[in-house]
Amino acid sequence: MPVFEPPYYAAVFTSVRTPGDNGYGVTADRMSELVREIPGFLGEDFAASESGLRITVAYFRHEEGLREWAGNGEHREAQRRGRAEWYESYSLHVAKVERSHGFERGE
Amino acid sequence: MPVFEPPYYAAVFTSVRTPGDNGYGVTADRMSELVREIPGFLGEDFAASESGLRITVAYFRHEEGLREWAGNGEHREAQRRGRAEWYESYSLHVAKVERSHGFERGE
Numbered sequence: 001m002p003v004f005e006p007p008y009y010a011a012v013f014t015s016v017r018t019p020g021d022n023g024y025g026v027t028a029d030r031m032s033e034l035v036r037e038i039p040g041f042l043g044e045d046f047a048a049s050e051s052g053l054r055i056t057v058a059y060f061r062h063e064e065g066l067r068e069w070a071g072n073g074e075h076r077e078a079q080r081r082g083r084a085e086w087y088e089s090y091s092l093h094v095a096k097v098e099r100s101h102g103f104e105r106g107e
Numbered sequence: 108m109p110v111f112e113p114p115y116y117a118a119v120f121t122s123v124r125t126p127g128d129n130g131y132g133v134t135a136d137r138m139s140e141l142v143r144e145i146p147g148f149l150g151e152d153f154a155a156s157e158s159g160l161r162i163t164v165a166y167f168r169h170e171e172g173l174r175e176w177a178g179n180g181e182h183r184e185a186q187r188r189g190r191a192e193w194y195e196s197y198s199l200h201v202a203k204v205e206r207s208h209g210f211e212r213g214e
Binding site: 001002003010012014015016018045046047048049050053054055057059083087088089090091092093094095096097098099100101102103104105 | 166203
């Protein structure tokens with residue numbers, strides 16, 4: 001649950017999966033590994049409700065990092081399989097973070 | 108899982124709760140109701156993992172709506188109780204959405 005010095009970029013990806021794994025898990029693990037190699041990658045948050053809605057937020061220092069991630073070959077192949085097999089629906093919101101703050105109990 | 112015509116604003120709120128309800132549920136329901144009255148409110152997404160990480164993304168057409176929500180009296184009292192009782196930690200990222208797209212299977 002990181003906070004960074006603005007400005008930075010956030011990619012908010014919300015999704016509902018199709019039933020079954022169909023190779024999703026292995027690819028998702030690989031994508032988590034791969035995104036860490038993108039210059040400017042800052043971190044990510046992920047939550048998934050039992051109801052089925054999943055939210056991933058990936059943070060990047062610069063828009064270039066985000067564009068590099070969007071265009072990465074392995075990632076593009078994963079996106080293609082996502083539309084073909086893994087997702088019932090999804091939304092992507094690419095946003096520039098202008099303000100942020102964090103709270104930790106006891107700080 | 109809405110997508111809107113950019114530009115619009117997104118408030119990404121990630122949190123970990125303290126144990127127990129302590130009045131949180133009633134207030135959370137009231138906040139969900141209240142935010143719908145804010146001019147420019149577009150919608151929200153919410154997911155919570157069993158591991159404890161919760162992510163809420165609220166979408167607003169204009170920054171003014173987001174500022175009105177941030178400054179709303181009932182909401183400010185809820186924020187105060189959140190820091191006093193309900194949250195172990197949280198992060199808020201306020202961002203301007205520059206690009207977005209959605210996917211629905213079978214479309």
